[in-house]
Amino acid sequence: xxxxxxxxxxxxxxxxxxxxxxxxxxxxxxxxxxxxxxxxxxxxxxxxxxxxxxxxxxxxxxxxxxxxxxxxxxxxxxxxxxxxxxxxxxxxxxxxxxxxxxxxxxxxxxxxxxxxxxxxxxxxxxxxxxxxxxxxxxxxxxxxxxxxxxxxxxxxxxxxxxxxxxxxxxxxxxxxxxxxxxxxxxxxxxxxxxxxxxxxxxxxxxxxxxxxxxxxxxxxxxxxxxxxxxxxxxxxxxxxxxxxxxxxxxxxxxxxxxxxxxxxxxxxxxxxxx
Amino acid sequence: xxxxxxxxxxxxxxxxxxxxxxxxxxxxxxxxxxxxxxxxxxxxxxxxxxxxxxxxxxxxxxxxxxxxxxxxxxxxxxxxxxxxxxxxxxxxxxxxxxxxxxxxxxxxxxxxxxxxxxxxxxxxxxxxxxxxxxxxxxxxxxxxxxxxxxxxxxxxxxxxxxxxxxxxxxxxxxxxxxxxxxxxxxxxxxxxxxxxxxxxxxxxxxxxxxxxxxxxxxxxxxxxxxxxxxxxxxxxxxxxxxxxxxxxxxxxxxxxxxxxxxxxxxxxxxxxxxxxxxxxxxxxxxxxxxxxxxxxxxxxxxxxxxxxxxxxxxxxxxxxxxxxxxxxxxxxxxxxxxxxxxxxxxxxxxxxxxxxxxxxxxxxxx
Numbered sequence: 001x002x003x004x005x006x007x008x009x010x011x012x013x014x015x016x017x018x019x020x021x022x023x024x025x026x027x028x029x030x031x032x033x034x035x036x037x038x039x040x041x042x043x044x045x046x047x048x049x050x051x052x053x054x055x056x057x058x059x060x061x062x063x064x065x066x067x068x069x070x071x072x073x074x075x076x077x078x079x080x081x082x083x084x085x086x087x088x089x090x091x092x093x094x095x096x097x098x099x100x101x102x103x104x105x106x107x108x109x110x111x112x113x114x115x116x117x118x119x120x121x122x123x124x125x126x127x128x129x130x131x132x133x134x135x136x137x138x139x140x141x142x143x144x145x146x147x148x149x150x151x152x153x154x155x156x157x158x159x160x161x162x163x164x165x166x167x168x169x170x171x172x173x174x175x176x177x178x179x180x181x182x183x184x185x186x187x188x189x190x191x192x193x194x195x196x197x198x199x200x201x202x203x204x205x206x207x208x209x210x211x212x213x214x215x216x217x218x219x220x221x222x223x224x225x226x227x228x229x230x231x232x233x234x235x236x237x238x239x240x241x242x243x244x245x246x247x248x249x250x251x252x253x254x255x256x257x258x259x260x261x262x263x264x265x266x267x268x269x270x271x272x273x274x
Numbered sequence: 275x276x277x278x279x280x281x282x283x284x285x286x287x288x289x290x291x292x293x294x295x296x297x298x299x300x301x302x303x304x305x306x307x308x309x310x311x312x313x314x315x316x317x318x319x320x321x322x323x324x325x326x327x328x329x330x331x332x333x334x335x336x337x338x339x340x341x342x343x344x345x346x347x348x349x350x351x352x353x354x355x356x357x358x359x360x361x362x363x364x365x366x367x368x369x370x371x372x373x374x375x376x377x378x379x380x381x382x383x384x385x386x387x388x389x390x391x392x393x394x395x396x397x398x399x400x401x402x403x404x405x406x407x408x409x410x411x412x413x414x415x416x417x418x419x420x421x422x423x424x425x426x427x428x429x430x431x432x433x434x435x436x437x438x439x440x441x442x443x444x445x446x447x448x449x450x451x452x453x454x455x456x457x458x459x460x461x462x463x464x465x466x467x468x469x470x471x472x473x474x475x476x477x478x479x480x481x482x483x484x485x486x487x488x489x490x491x492x493x494x495x496x497x498x499x500x501x502x503x504x505x506x507x508x509x510x511x512x513x514x515x516x517x518x519x520x521x522x523x524x525x526x527x528x529x530x531x532x533x534x535x536x537x538x539x540x541x542x543x544x545x546x547x548x549x550x551x552x553x554x555x556x557x558x559x560x561x562x563x564x565x566x567x568x569x570x571x572x573x574x575x576x577x578x579x580x581x582x583x584x585x586x587x588x589x590x591x592x593x594x595x596x597x598x599x600x601x602x603x604x605x606x607x608x609x610x611x612x613x614x615x616x617x618x619x620x621x622x623x624x625x626x627x628x629x630x631x632x633x634x635x636x637x638x639x640x
Contacts, residue, residue: 076536094539106533110555110634119551120541155634173541 023087023209024050024073024177030081031068042068044235046082048228050177053207057220059268060230060239066213069230070181073211074100086176096124099175099208101183105162109155113146113165114138116154120173140168143202160191164198171202178203180212184219196222197252204249217268222255227264229271240271325378332377339372368601376605381612384605392428399423427586433613436576436587439504440621443511443572444565451516451568452561455523459557460549465524476517480575484510484582503585510579515572522564526557559633566625573618588614 029046032039042065050056060066071077073084075094084091086098107116117137125133141150144164154162163183170178183199184192200223203210214220220227224244231239244264246255255261340363348356362370376384402423410420427435458464487510495502530553538548580589592610595603 074540076539094536095542096540098540100536100540102533102536104533106531106537108534108537108552108555110558119537119543123541123543123547153634 021051022049023052023054024048024211025085025088026069026073026082027085028082029069029072029079029084031065031072031077032080041235042233044237046237048238050209050211052209055203055210055212055223055225056228057212057214057224057226058228058230059214059217059220059272060236061232061272062215064230064233065236066230067181070179070211070213073177074098074179076100096120096173097176099170099173099178101163101166101170101178101180103182103185105154105159105166107154107157107162107165107169109153112151112153113141113157113161113168114150116165117141117169117172120169124173136172137168140172140202141165143171144168144198160187160195163187163195167195167199167202171206171208174206175208178208178210180210182213182215185215192216192219193252199223200250217265217272220268221261221264222250222252227268229268242267329377329379332375335374336372336377339374343370343372371601373599373601373604376602376608380602380605381608384602385609387602388429388606388609392430395426395428395431398425429591429609432587432591433617435504435585436580436589437617439508439511439580439585439587440569440572440576442504442508443515443576444569446509446512447516447519447568447572448565450512451519451564452523455520455561455564456527456549456554459524459527460553462528465528472517472520476521480510480514480578481582483513484579487513488583503583507576507579507583507585507587510583511572511576514575514579515568518567518571519561519564522567523557523561526560526564527553530556555634559629562625562629562632566622566629569621569625570618573614573621577614 026046026048029043029048030041031043032041034040046069058066058069068077072079073091075091075098079091091098107113108119111119114134114137117140118133121133121137125136128136138147138150141147144167146161146164146168149157149161154165157165166183184195187195196219212223214223221244227242227244228238229240229242230236242264245260246258343363344356344359347359359370363372402425406421413420454468458468484506487506491502491506491509495505534552534556538552543551576587577589577592579585580587581593584590588610592607595606595610
């Protein structure tokens with residue numbers, strides 16, 4: 001793909017040098033919604049760099065513009081100012097190099113689990129044979145623990161199972177960046193734990209740069225290399241960034257027993273309560 | 275108690291069916307049977323009540339008209355004429371029977387006479403075909419048109435004509451409304467361009483549609499002596515009935531869940547794939563709701579349009595019987611009424627089944 005060549009140059013049109021470790025670069029990002037009473041500034045002067053193979057979680061109060069930021073990275077929401085670049089290439093619209101796991105599973109209910117995953121695989125691996133494509137889709141469905149449900153209609157699956165398909169669909173297209181918009185927000189806490197484990201297990205293997213929005217402080221710490229805290233809107237920006245230094249692969253137990261865990265937790269809660 | 279015993283006996287004699295029954299009936303419990311009996315009982319009761327009321331009503335109307343006839347004879351022609359009139363009515367002589375709402379029994383008799391009539395006509399047709407077979411072969415060999423049976427149509431033929439017309443009209447509505455609905459659903463510009471058109475023509479009455487179609491088809495068929503009543507009626511039916519499908523299709527296509535569209539965008543699906551893999555399947559339930567309404571509207575307007583177009587269907591049958599004013603005309607009209615109602619009901623069930631088959635939300639639809 002053309003992006004591969006631009007990594008070597010590591011340059012953008014502006015002539016700024018990017019260390020090749022940067023996967024996703026947001027600079028001076030701005031989002032304005034025009035309203036009858038004048039412009040409403042959601043995000044302003046937002047700067048954030050996310051490295052390759054990094055898992056970043058974003059935490060902040062509801063309505064602060066987290067989802068707006070994520071959908072701008074996905075290319076689903078136009079940028080009002082500033083710049084978003086993936087490997088130095090500015091984002092111009094949506095594309096399969098940025099996989100999205102939505103808050104609601106957003107599966108096509110008339111398709112089977114396999115067909116839902118195949119929809120993306122067919123598009124991205126159009127050069128592969130049908131059998132190969134099917135194998136890719138099946139591989140990821142197995143990874144999320146759905147080996148028995150390939151041919152179940154999406155509408156017959158539980159919410160948790162549907163979100164598993166959503167995860168498989170996103171990983172199966174081998175994106176450069178994975179964007180997760182509170183993917184477990186609608187699930188009960190038991191299912192949420194299960195899905196976090198599944199997500200992190202696949203992620204440990206694939207190491208796809210991930211940006212995930214969450215409301216859950218524990219989830220943010222457990223999954224992330226860095227937790228990004230956003231200030232409340234309007235004109236939200238990055239408030240603080242917390243490095244999580246647990247080694248990977250992690251288990252929930254080891255994280256909970258770690259001495260730093262409560263320090264991290266306190267840090268995040270202190271930020272959110274101000 | 276007696277019922278219980280007979281049920282048990284039956285259960286024993288049909289014991290060999292048990293494994294089979296267990297397969298096809300999901301756990302039949304005592305409570306279910308009771309509920310079923312109750313439901314059927316209530317239905318039978320309400321039908322009986324309906325027939326009873328109908329019978330009493332028609333009797334009252336009959337008496338009212340009979341009294342009036344006798345009274346009229348008395349005032350105009352004197353006592354002797356009145357007595358003669360009374361005797362005539364009581365004897366059941368058809369020439370002096372009051373012509374009013376027929377009783378259920380009369381309607382039943384008419385149904386049977388219509389079926390008997392059908393048998394006679396069918397036999398006639400077969401005989402005619404046999405008689406003409408040799409002649410027709412010769413005519414065809416000479417390149418001329420074969421002689422066809424042009425006798426009276428039987429009631430069953432009439433019903434079949436109506437069903438044929440309604441399906442032809444429905445198919446036409448489907449072929450016009452679904453593609454246009456999809457196109458205007460996809461484009462907001464076209465939607466607003468078409469909106470006035472839909473809003474203005476949707477409420478136009480069947481009769482006016484018929485006249486419009488008549489104007490056009492009459493000219494197109496000019497110089498052609500073949501019967502165009504069928505063509506005119508099915509086109510009119512289609513044009514009357516297509517609006518529900520058009521509006522529902524456009525609405526279904528334009529209101530596809532934003533999440534699905536976002537998925538399509540992220541995967542960068544092409545327009546063709548987006549339409550056929552995402553937009554159409556997700557709007558199918560609404561399209562089929564529209565088609566169901568279209569079919570029931572088509573059946574409703576069919577009767578009026580057949581009447582106007584002189585097409586050999588139920589509409590014309592009803593009208594001709596009314597004009598005819600024969601002794602059993604009224605009961606034939608009632609027979610037609612029930613047939614229309616039952617066919618309409620069956621068509622609706624048919625569409626509901628299809629709708630449930632394509633719908634991905636199984637609990638949708640009534």
